[in-house]
Amino acid sequence: MEFTGNRVRQLFLEYFEQKGHTIVASSSLVPHNDPTLLFSNAGMNQFKDVFLGFEKRPYVRATTSQKCVRAGGKHNDLDTVGRTARHHTFFEMLGNFSFGDYFKKDAIRFAWEFLTEVCQLPKDKLYATVYLDDDEAFALWRDMIGVPEERILRLGEKDNFWAMGDTGPCGPCSEILIDRGEHLRCKADECAIGKCDCDRWLEIWNLVFMQYNRDENGVMTPLPRPSIDTGMGLERVTSVLQNVGSNYDTDLMRPIIAFVEQLCGQVYHRDDRGFPFRVIADHIRSCTFLITDGVLPGNEGRGYVLRRILRRAVRFGKVLGIDKPFMHEIVPVVVELMGAAYPDIREKQDFVRKVIKIEEERFHETLTDGMRIAADMVAKVKQEGGNVLPGKQAFTLYDTYGFPLDLAEDIAEENGLTVDKDGFQQAMEAQRERARAARQDTVYGAGMELWAELLQQLGPTVFTGYGKTAGESVV
Numbered sequence: 111m112e113f114t115g116n117r118v119r120q121l122f123l124e125y126f127e128q129k130g131h132t133i134v135a136s137s138s139l140v141p142h143n144d145p146t147l148l149f150s151n152a153g154m155n156q157f158k159d160v161f162l163g164f165e166k167r168p169y170v171r172a173t174t175s176q177k178c179v180r181a182g183g184k185h186n187d188l189d190t191v192g193r194t195a196r197h198h199t200f201f202e203m204l205g206n207f208s209f210g211d212y213f214k215k216d217a218i219r220f221a222w223e224f225l226t227e228v229c230q231l232p233k234d235k236l237y238a239t240v241y242l243d244d245d246e247a248f249a250l251w252r253d254m255i256g257v258p259e260e261r262i263l264r265l266g267e268k269d270n271f272w273a274m275g276d277t278g279p280c281g282p283c284s285e286i287l288i289d290r291g292e293h294l295r296c297k298a299d300e301c302a303i304g305k306c307d308c309d310r311w312l313e314i315w316n317l318v319f320m321q322y323n324r325d326e327n328g329v330m331t332p333l334p335r336p337s338i339d340t341g342m343g344l345e346r347v348t349s350v351l352q353n354v355g356s357n358y359d360t361d362l363m364r365p366i367i368a369f370v371e372q373l374c375g376q377v378y379h380r381d382d383r384g385f386p387f388r389v390i391a392d393h394i395r396s397c398t399f400l401i402t403d404g405v406l407p408g409n410e411g412r413g414y415v416l417r418r419i420l421r422r423a424v425r426f427g428k429v430l431g432i433d434k435p436f437m438h439e440i441v442p443v444v445v446e447l448m449g450a451a452y453p454d455i456r457e458k459q460d461f462v463r464k465v466i467k468i469e470e471e472r473f474h475e476t477l478t479d480g481m482r483i484a485a486d487m488v489a490k491v492k493q494e495g496g497n498v499l500p501g502k503q504a505f506t507l508y509d510t511y512g513f514p515l516d517l518a519e520d521i522a523e524e525n526g527l528t529v530d531k532d533g534f535q536q537a538m539e540a541q542r543e544r545a546r547a548a549r550q551d552t553v554y555g556a557g558m559e560l561w562a563e564l565l566q567q568l569g570p571t572v573f574t575g576y577g578k579t580a581g582e583s584v585v
């Protein structure tokens with residue numbers, strides 16, 4: 111059997127459906143009714159109120175493939191993208207949920223059966239971690255499943271206590287990792303689970319034993335009925351099943367990289383040279399899904415995270431020698447790969463392409479000059495024997511050339527420098543003060559006129575992202 115990414119998603123949902131779970135569609139990336147959350151970042155988000163006992167559903171077991179974005183906010187993997195083989199800003203989280211129904215025993219049993227029987231993963235390569243004092247989970251792994259003690263590790267809060275945010279449902283968790291082999295060993299003295307953070311010990315599945323609700327003061331109250339929330343990265347498990355060393359080499363992402371290879375006329379390498387390709391492949395997925403879900407590039411909040419992601423990819427395109435707007439051209443590739451699972455991206459693709467194109471064109475007006483100025487700034491710092499790009503200069507790139515701070519950081523890093531982030535923030539604050547003093551009432555925020563115009567051209571029905579509820583999109 112061939113484990114295509116699309117098939118793995120389907121196998122997962124079908125497996126849990128057979129175990130009495132209702133297949134529920136992914137919720138929007140823009141969480142509705144949850145101001146504590148920037149973007150959906152886990153499968154459980156849409157069930158938060160169900161876990162808290164505020165909401166009743168006609169089922170007590172659910173399974174989903176949830177669109178997640180971890181950029182900005184509490185979980186932020188933006189900087190990690192392209193450096194590790196396993197992190198994305200946008201990814202799909204496969205999950206099974208029990209709302210006060212089954213608990214640890216069945217959660218562990220299901221996960222093990224899915225991985226070793228449906229996916230046929232080798233048992234002797236799998237490891238389990240449990241929270242320090244979770245003897246119950248330890249015993250289940252050892253006695254019920256038969257995992258040898260030396261492959262069950264007890265880890266602390268950072269790895270094995272899951273919380274959705276500073277407040278909300280939380281609890282100890284148990285994770286399943288797979289040893290991807292000695293050849294991926296990192297350079298840390300001790301390359302081992304819990305000691306290093308490399309791609310050898312690939313974390314694939316997190317089983318959260320949701321037992322508490324944490325309030326603003328950090329007080330944890332037991333939930334009415336303990337529940338289960340699990341999350342497994344589709345791209346990660348697919349990389350294991352396709353026996354490739356990186357998420358970027360799976361059939362979910364490699365075609366995007368292949369398309370970028372064509373665009374720039376260069377060959378992709380898996381090492382550091384391939385970094386810009388990986389960033390672009392990752393970021394176009396985020397952009398496509400975020401815009402589909404109603405986020406538009408802007409200067410604040412979600413809109414600014416989107417703008418940062420898009421502009422970062424555009425600059426990396428330029429690093430690869432692509433000298434024109436190109437990100438919008440990749441949208442159909444994403445649609446081809448994922449449109450069956452997420453029909454929304456197919457339906458909205460014209461709109462998504464237009465938004466991306468406009469934003470790219472706009473950024474191109476200042477990109478070349480900005481890159482030239484940045485190169486001069488970097489050269490000057492180096493000439494003077496320094497290793498930090500002053501915050502004021504990063505702010506000039508931001509303010510005059512539209513370079514989000516990430517870009518200054520990327521450029522600095524490419525030249526062995528860092529950016530004085532505090533200095534940047536100070537310059538930003540000073541600018542805000544000046545703007546506040548000079549502010550006049552305007553109808554739209556900066557930049558919004560453009561989108562208003564576009565929406566008018568396309569007609570109001572095209573854009574339905576904002577009002578969307580969880581149940582509307584179909585997996």
Ligand code: ATP
Pocket residue numbers: 180187196197198199200201203313314315316341342343344345346
């Ligand atoms: P890691 O330690 O690798 O950063 P995590 O512990 O932050 O992962 P969880 O919050 O436990 O991740 O999320 C559950 C699962 O979702 C992970 O086990 C992994 O398979 C997947 N996952 C998490 N973050 C990402 C990401 N940025 N890109 C792709 N998959 C991810």
Ligand code: MG
Pocket residue numbers: none
């Ligand atoms: Mg993480």
Ligand code: MG
Pocket residue numbers: 269313
């Ligand atoms: Mg982890």
Ligand code: MG
Pocket residue numbers: 269285313316
């Ligand atoms: Mg984890």
